[in-house]
Amino acid sequence: MNNLQKLESKSIYILREAYYHISNLGMLWSAGKDSTVLVHLCRKAFFGHVPFPLIHIDTGFKMPEMIAFRDQLALAWGLTMIYSQNRQALHDKKTFPDKTISCLECCKKLKTEVLQQVVQGKATQFRLNHTTAQYELDRTPEPLGGLIIGIRADEEGSRSKERYFSVRDKNNDWNYESQLPEFWGHFNTEFSPGSHIRVHPLLDWREIDIWQYIKREQIPISSLYFNKGDGTRFRSLGCIPCTRPIYSAASNIDEIVEELQSGELANTGERSGRAQDQEDRGGLETLRKGGYM
Amino acid sequence: MKRVVILGHVDHGKSTILGSLLAHTNTLPKTKLEQVRNYCRKNAKPFEYAFLLDAFKAEQEQGITLDVARCFFKYKESEYLFFDAPGHVEFLKNAVTGAFQADYAIVVIDAEEGVQENSRRHAILLSMMRMDNLVVVINKMDLVNYDQSRYVQMKQEYNQFLTEHGIGSSLFLPVSGLVGENIVKKTERMPWYQGKSLLETLEDFTVPSSFAHKPFRMPVQDVYKFTEKGDSRRIVVGFIESGQCQIGDQLCFLPSGKEAAVASVEDFTSQGVTQVVAGTSGGITLSPQIYVKRGELAVKKSEKKPVTSSRIKVRIYCLSPKPLQKGETYILKTGTTKVSFSIEVICSVLNTKTFRYENKNVIEQNDVAECIFVLNSAIAFDIEKEFIQLSRFVIVHEYAIVGGGVISQALFLSEDQHSNVLCEQGCIRPAIFVNNEKRLTQKPFIVFAIGGSDKIIKKFAHEFQNSLVKQNRNILTFEIDSAGLQEQKEHNRCVAILNLLIAVNRSLLCLVKRESRDLLNKLCDYMCSCKVLIVNLSQGKRLQLQSDYCIVSEGNVEKLIQKISEDLKKG
Numbered sequence: 001m002n003n004l005q006k007l008e009s010k011s012i013y014i015l016r017e018a019y020y021h022i023s024n025l026g027m028l029w030s031a032g033k034d035s036t037v038l039v040h041l042c043r044k045a046f047f048g049h050v051p052f053p054l055i056h057i058d059t060g061f062k063m064p065e066m067i068a069f070r071d072q073l074a075l076a077w078g079l080t081m082i083y084s085q086n087r088q089a090l091h092d093k094k095t096f097p098d099k100t101i102s103c104l105e106c107c108k109k110l111k112t113e114v115l116q117q118v119v120q121g122k123a124t125q126f127r128l129n130h131t132t133a134q135y136e137l138d139r140t141p142e143p144l145g146g147l148i149i150g151i152r153a154d155e156e157g158s159r160s161k162e163r164y165f166s167v168r169d170k171n172n173d174w175n176y177e178s179q180l181p182e183f184w185g186h187f188n189t190e191f192s193p194g195s196h197i198r199v200h201p202l203l204d205w206r207e208i209d210i211w212q213y214i215k216r217e218q219i220p221i222s223s224l225y226f227n228k229g230d231g232t233r234f235r236s237l238g239c240i241p242c243t244r245p246i247y248s249a250a251s252n253i254d255e256i257v258e259e260l261q262s263g264e265l266a267n268t269g270e271r272s273g274r275a276q277d278q279e280d281r282g283g284l285e286t287l288r289k290g291g292y293m
Numbered sequence: 294m295k296r297v298v299i300l301g302h303v304d305h306g307k308s309t310i311l312g313s314l315l316a317h318t319n320t321l322p323k324t325k326l327e328q329v330r331n332y333c334r335k336n337a338k339p340f341e342y343a344f345l346l347d348a349f350k351a352e353q354e355q356g357i358t359l360d361v362a363r364c365f366f367k368y369k370e371s372e373y374l375f376f377d378a379p380g381h382v383e384f385l386k387n388a389v390t391g392a393f394q395a396d397y398a399i400v401v402i403d404a405e406e407g408v409q410e411n412s413r414r415h416a417i418l419l420s421m422m423r424m425d426n427l428v429v430v431i432n433k434m435d436l437v438n439y440d441q442s443r444y445v446q447m448k449q450e451y452n453q454f455l456t457e458h459g460i461g462s463s464l465f466l467p468v469s470g471l472v473g474e475n476i477v478k479k480t481e482r483m484p485w486y487q488g489k490s491l492l493e494t495l496e497d498f499t500v501p502s503s504f505a506h507k508p509f510r511m512p513v514q515d516v517y518k519f520t521e522k523g524d525s526r527r528i529v530v531g532f533i534e535s536g537q538c539q540i541g542d543q544l545c546f547l548p549s550g551k552e553a554a555v556a557s558v559e560d561f562t563s564q565g566v567t568q569v570v571a572g573t574s575g576g577i578t579l580s581p582q583i584y585v586k587r588g589e590l591a592v593k594k595s596e597k598k599p600v601t602s603s604r605i606k607v608r609i610y611c612l613s614p615k616p617l618q619k620g621e622t623y624i625l626k627t628g629t630t631k632v633s634f635s636i637e638v639i640c641s642v643l644n645t646k647t648f649r650y651e652n653k654n655v656i657e658q659n660d661v662a663e664c665i666f667v668l669n670s671a672i673a674f675d676i677e678k679e680f681i682q683l684s685r686f687v688i689v690h691e692y693a694i695v696g697g698g699v700i701s702q703a704l705f706l707s708e709d710q711h712s713n714v715l716c717e718q719g720c721i722r723p724a725i726f727v728n729n730e731k732r733l734t735q736k737p738f739i740v741f742a743i744g745g746s747d748k749i750i751k752k753f754a755h756e757f758q759n760s761l762v763k764q765n766r767n768i769l770t771f772e773i774d775s776a777g778l779q780e781q782k783e784h785n786r787c788v789a790i791l792n793l794l795i796a797v798n799r800s801l802l803c804l805v806k807r808e809s810r811d812l813l814n815k816l817c818d819y820m821c822s823c824k825v826l827i828v829n830l831s832q833g834k835r836l837q838l839q840s841d842y843c844i845v846s847e848g849n850v851e852k853l854i855q856k857i858s859e860d861l862k863k864g
Binding site: 001003005006008009010012013016017019020043044045046047048049051078153154157160161163176177179180181182183184185186188190191192203204206217 | 394503517572576626685692
């Protein structure tokens with residue numbers, strides 16, 4: 001039994017545990033490589049169905065290709081698709097691209113705060129109508145008991161210390177100093193009132209595992225990850241103003257796997273093109289304590 | 294991928310060793326190492342590899358690991374997932390989280406400071422979960438001038454501790470994480486050391502294989518019926534812990550005992566799959582479509598069955614800040630089963646600070662204890678000796694996992710039918726007592742009643758006792774678990790108890806739940822100076838052991854007892 005099979009089996013086990021134990025479950029889907037693998041794993045775990053809504057926190061600065069890719073898959077796979085965004089901040093021009101606040105503050109406003117509102121059922125959110133292929137205002141948003149998120153331990157330090165089932169208090173805060181133990185496939189599935197749970201089925205996957213799995217399962221993936229002739233490609237996808245491509249000639253999945261194996265990228269972190277990671281040593285940790293994914 | 298945990302006492306250099314491994318094998322992005330160097334320079338701190346893994350700001354400020362970090366690393370053809378565990382006793386729950394997910398363990402001990410509390414405590418944890426693949430690293434050899442005698446002395450001291458606690462022979466090696474000595478390449482500064490470097494030692498580890506050769510075990514995780522797009526399948530899903538099953542196989546679901554055959558194997562991406570195998574998350578449909586639910590254990594009818602019981606002997610590790618005690622209700626989770634329980638007996642408690650057995654009524658944080666649990670309903674499992682994966686459980690209390698353990702034994706009959714005056718531990722215990730302080734001058738005998746359903750055992754025991762009481766004869770009743778007799782110590786204890794009672798003219802009825810010819814023959818051989826009768830209660834099933842009496846049906850019980858009584862009277 002190879003490593004990919006083991007990873008797949010464990011992730012499916014975790015997804016099924018989450019589905020059994022958590023009422024009003026939702027899953028974050030950014031249309032990036034990791035969360036798209038997660039959607040595929042859901043379809044495997046639930047035999048072609050995805051029995052909970054997929055939620056995209058759309059900052060309004062996402063790459064148009066990603067939005068198009070998202071909607072194309074959502075329609076093809078019959079996914080319950082919801083997106084939400086902080087229209088107030090965008091309208092008031094209180095964003096980093098508007099140069100009125102810092103990068104970290106912007107992440108907090110456009111992502112963390114929106115996410116928190118979605119969890120509380122207080123967000124302005126839009127639901128995909130599969131008949132018209134248009135988004136419509138979701139008039140009855142419900143609070144979520146738990147969120148499945150495709151973070152991986154090898155992306156960044158604070159994520160390397162996460163649990164598969166990670167409890168958040170009612171303010172969405174992560175008390176990382178007092179995480180509960182979990183072992184032998186038994187997760188913390190008893191929740192005190194008011195808390196909600198973050199489920200991380202991809203914690204043990206590495207970047208290379210993700211690509212090898214995409215290849216093995218023939219999972220559709222955004223073309224932004226590939227070099228289209230200019231010698232650059234995105235290794236990690238985020239908002240346009242805060243995401244830089246890397247220099248790479250890899251133009252298909254095989255070449256990306258080859259590139260990762262050869263050690264050509266050994267001197268650059270996967271998220272080196274993401275601005276929020278570079279600020280204030282441990283910028284992502286600060287964000288994540290406050291509820292960021 | 295090899296899963297390795299690094300354990301040991303606080304400040305003995307666990308993160309440093311791992312950091313050193315990463316740095317000396319060029320696994321790290323150069324920028325990452327540079328980032329840590331800059332940070333140390335700016336904050337006027339000496340450079341430490343530990344900062345690579347202690348990612349939280351709070352950890353770096355205090356120079357301490359708070360929570361277990363996952364860390365991936367590839368060397369030559371081998372891939373590793375390391376769990377860097379915190380060594381501070383306060384964060385033991387986090388160390389456990391790492392330790393119990395790994396297949397191999399490295400225990401790090403500071404050569405200068407010597408063996409400390411958590412060096413020992415972590416080893417006890419490992420022995421609890423039967424982790425035999427232990428490497429002991431004596432670190433900071435640079436601080437003791439790479440002195441061989443210091444190394445040998447520590448090795449002896451720690452080895453003795455391990456042996457005392459039943460942990461088999463372990464590998465020892467001297468290193469210096471900070472200097473990088475004996476981490477990747479074999480040491481030059483310690484020519485007296487002939488063994489391998491740490492990395493070479495890790496290279497010898499193999500990835501544990503799945504349990505494909507064991508009997509099929511699939512705890513039912515859920516049953517799906519998604520009606521979307523006219524889907525009418527009713528799919529039973531679960532992670533296959535061991536064995537395999539294919540279309541047509543007859544399955545049995547325990548504890549309910551329901552049976553059905555595998556009608557199809559469901560797989561979203563592949564057509565024509567006919568079997569599910571150990572180590573995968575599978576889905577099957579059944580024929581007939583019986584009602585099963587989460588918590589049942591699916592097994593194959595043709596293979597060795599697991600045990601079903603509501604009274605279990607366990608060994609636990611307590612992580613709860615609030616002591617566990619009798620009278621309180623807790624939740625036990627094993628496989629996909631969840632059942633409430635209470636502690637009936639606390640047999641022994643090992644304090645992992647003093648490493649002494651203590652006589653106490655509660656189980657405190659970090660104690661290892663042997664106890665008897667009474668469950669609210671029966672569960673299906675394998676005992677530790679049969680298949681450790683299916684004997685493991687966690688204890689949940691007030692929304693958190695507060696302990697873990699293994700089931701060492703299944704105990705029979707319900708709790709209200711016994712008194713614990715004689716012996717609470719082990720494979721033999723008193724079962725149904727009746728008032729029979731009579732005629733102790735009679736010639737004693739012993740009856741082994743073997744097999745049978747709970748119902749027939751109860752009926753036989755009850756009526757046999759009554760008939761003897763009517764005749765003014767005494768009788769004491771025991772249950773014997775033949776599986777427990779395999780252990781020589783238990784066997785001797787059992788023989789001693791039975792012989793002792795025979796010596797004081799007590800007649801005995803032993804209800805033997807599982808037949809084992811060799812063990813019972815041996816037991817009979819050791820029973821001196823009394824008549825031994827074997828009764829087959831299994832209603833028509835042939836015993837391996839020659840029986841004197843055989844119960845064909847329930848209605849047959851009274852008649853048979855009459856015959857036994859008559860024969861006993863004859864002598």
